Amino acid sequence: MLLKTICQNCSKRVSLQFLGLLYKSSSVSTLCFKEFHNQLKKTVGFQISSLHQYLPFYQNQNNLVQGKNQKVQFLKKSYSSLQEDKYTPVFQHQETENEHFYNYLSHNQEYQSFFLPRVYIKHCSQNQTTDLNDFLHNFQTYSPTQILDKFHNLSKFSAETRHKLFTNKIFLEICRLLIDQLPKWNTEQLFHYMNIIIHFEFRSSSTKQQQKIGVQMAKVIDNQCVLHSKDFTLKQFFQANDFFFLLHYYRTCKFKHTFFGIIEDRLLNKHEIVLSLFYANLARQMPLEITVQILQCLPSISESLSIEETAIICLGFFKTKKQIRNSDFLEASAKKLNESLEQADSLTVASIFKGFQISCSKSIDKTMLPLFHELDDLINPISKHLHQYTYSTFMHIILFFHNIHFVSDEFLANVKNRLNFEEFFKYRLKDITKICFSVANLEPVLGPIPEFWDKILQELESGKRKNEILQHPQCLLNILVAMTFLDLYPFQLIDFIFQPKMLEQIHDLRKTQRLDLRRELFHLSESVKLERPNYTGPLLPDNFLSTLSKNHEVFCKLPDLKSPDLSHRESLLLKFLKQLDTLINDNEKYQIVCFLPHFQTADIEMQIGHDGKLLPLYQWVLNGFKSVNKTNDLNKTTTALNSLLLQMVGFSSSVQRVALLVLGPNAFCRFHSNNEVSYVLTGLHKARIRQLKIKGFKVIEVPFFEISEGNNKVYSKLTTALSELTH
Template structure:
């Protein structure tokens, strides 16, 4: 059922749950130790002395979807649908864009319009349902249209039994109506007030019959008629589940090259509503046509196109088109609406290839003067714009962080999580609001956030993980994120299947860097072991042909470090940090800086074990080498991205000397240049005495290369 028609039911449900939710939570807290406490998930008990998550905010397991969603069922497919109680403002904005332009007047309808708006003689209702069967199809349709018109002045209930006969007879008469008459009936249905229940027989019967009738006739209609009918389904808020809309987008998918600019825009609007473009639809044809018409459409229409691509998870492959969209957006930044800019930025974030990262940076630079006028939702998309390519614009992030910090209480949990992710990714502490991490933590503690956290536990846990990645350890929030009831919420949702990685990382980070007096919730050791095994990366080995680029790079660096140290027995590849997927290189030196063999007991540690240095400090110096690949650095800088920075910090905390080998510098052709890079990095971060090492390694590696050249010619 459409959200619009269910609004009174949803509203009543929401009011009831809001008034009782706090009581439910308090009862859950009182019963928490008796019902939800699982000692197997804890390594220690709680202590009243440490920082705790307020009792009023304990996350408990309540039925998901009970507060801000209503569960209903598609009559066609039988699949469960989650109907949001709030209006889908993005789609409303896109439709308003179409309505505002003359090119779409013939194919769209306003919400208060009706093709059945002409006056009809008011007839009394027949005394019995049987009498309707003697009425011609046109008479039945006209009577329904007239009755629908009355709803404008005297709202009625479509499920009233006195309308049942009319509705039933109309369902059987639709096949006999002309196309225009059928469209007027479809339009008239939207005039009725929302029904009082999620599955009401008259409404369900009518829209299903209309859906079938429209779908059966679609092959004989031109594109103008198809779009007009599709817009009436949008007015009913049934586009996503109507067979008509799905069939229409399939049928027109092969005709995009012949579409006029306005037709292409409107087609992608309806594709957005159905949330999919069929696999057989040629995406290259759509991109080609957009390239041809881009100069003929407005930036607002471009926003509708971008929404169609993003909502169908279809991203651009044509680099020339991406460049043209960036240019058009820059030219119209002063006049583009927030909603349209949001859609365009979402598409560009997922579509811009790494070869065009400078265009992305230029767009961020162009956005700086506009930031003050943009709303929070749009600001978030600006902050996320460079994330996929690691393109960082400090001024942009600094200004947006300041805005978010000043309005934190009005920002959705999802958006708090996303802005925290951006700050973590760039390892950035905003100079304008260095206290933003404290503000985020305070916001997560507020009782007003409890229901939101309960419905979106992933956002809460991810936020806590990002804070710890930045070196900020709020003990009460960590305990709340690791408590059994929160883990249960995460495990219930198939969309959170990858959260085990973040939960595992949080627990390991707590073990390495957490406060020594922490006594909150921890993962059960068996569960941590299971999750660590599941997400542990591979140790490279075997033929290089089957290795990834990063694995080949790691093996190459290992070979050269072995030559520098004096032999392969002095170095090992291992997961020092079991929650980090990429392994590190480890070697040891004595107090004079000479390489010594790694202790055998260290080599025999389990792959999933945290590998702390052995021995007394000063007797053996432990060294870890991070081979930082192409995605370890912020674009065009020597600054490590947030989680690699955390990796270096945690290795240092464990007691390792840490060297970082940057891909950009190391990835040169000559052996001499590679060795020079390693020499510089080891001098900066390791305990190795480099006297004579590089020349010795040069002789060893050059001789090996010469022998291979002789063998293979």
């Protein structure tokens, strides 16, 4: 009765304290102890793990009475009888490239002092087996320090023997003992313990309970490392990182924040820089201050780096989404890769190209020119090795050269040969999507590959990728957008992507994955309307289109010449407008227009009347335009009224709309063939011109290199084109 009263009226903490008093009292029977424990479990609802402090080996009592031994056995059985807490795995799966570069660094003599020492034993002797059995059966007689020493001996056993320990309940009890002892240890003891634990590979345990112990251990060590970090040397910081990597716990641990907060201004040599970027890759983060510091150091160490160290640095920047704004390092990396193609493995090559990719992902400025000079020498040699790389590496190579709009005939020939369908479809839909987009956009220089797209459609329509498509609908959407470049419109898949449930799922991605795919959906929907008017399936609903800033043809503002965000193409547009003013001597005969809002590109329109002359704006025939320009509203209102009157009297049929397309460098692919360079429009811009012609425009292309050549070139081209249209 007393026990029941205590359980019902006391807090859990008080109840546990009373349980402790019962346990320590040799006069209390085991039956009484059991009864109180059962009552406490029913009313308070605590887990038996809360009772660790009352186990005899936690009390360090060497002379145990029979009654207490019975209590120990009771507690051991209680562990298995209790229902497990809801388990959430915390150990992350390490990417192959991380394991690859970790093996390189940890086995490299130059880096070994930055890693915890290793012991490698292949076989377990008979004496070791006897010692192990003796320890497991008599561990109650050992103090915590002695148990730690025994653990050290266990770490020297073979991997097979260590793995079997996880099936032994007594061994798991000992692990729990050590968890409670951790907060009592100093820095030296902490590292000694970490060095022992890494040999047991808790992350590889086969049961949730065993992994749970590993997670508990990692959490406690994480807290202790943060507390002791003020006493760590720089090498100890890296050794602690090593421990969390081996437990697959690095991205979860709190210690990584402490690490990055302390290493600033303490990175002295290439080894520390390489290792810091390796762990930044694991953490997916790198503070700006450390990024700047590393960028300043890169030129001084680039020549002494191995190809693997170069790859680790590139991968670190890629995974943390930081650009390598250092042309000397990029140039040296491309040169080193060119020299090491015969020896470099697939993961190393892929990592270097990832670094190139993140560094050239935004507008390319003059600081990148040294890299491009090296790429001129690299592209053909690396194309000869495409067949020996994995598809993942192949994907990153083609993706990089596609993104910088630079290919050669030899490179494209090897790309075609590498598109082996059987191997291709073994990879993730995400990887297939990236290759599809690159192949479609490079089609004008790569040439038609109808069998490739036939296989893609068969794979997508067969249902084999259904789960992947439902999980990553953006992949199917991006493949369909890529197909519009080639005038391919598979109705079955288009119907599927525009189903209400799919649109809802894509919309939800904006919340969970920060992906805004409205532009891609809009592009696909508008392209289908223009190029496949016979399609009768679903498209984007009207309420969806209203959320877009430009969902119809619009007049556009003239770019602000003083704007710091003026793009290269906008500066080209302004330069061309000056040349156009010189040609026609009247800026009231053209207008800046966004013809195809799903391309988001402002160009220039002129209209030619039935008499073959350029029409002034007030005589224009408009086609559903809406002004977004706050200037000249009166003029545009007058233009719209005149347009309506002209259409009413039947003049509209004789008006020819002319689209002047100002094409910047990103609209072209720089193509090397027979030691000559030519510029070829990409698939995206080919599709744009095709759709403008469907809308009835006469298209005049004005590429950037003609604008740069001066007024004479533009004048000659426009004069010829307009004369052909007006006669």
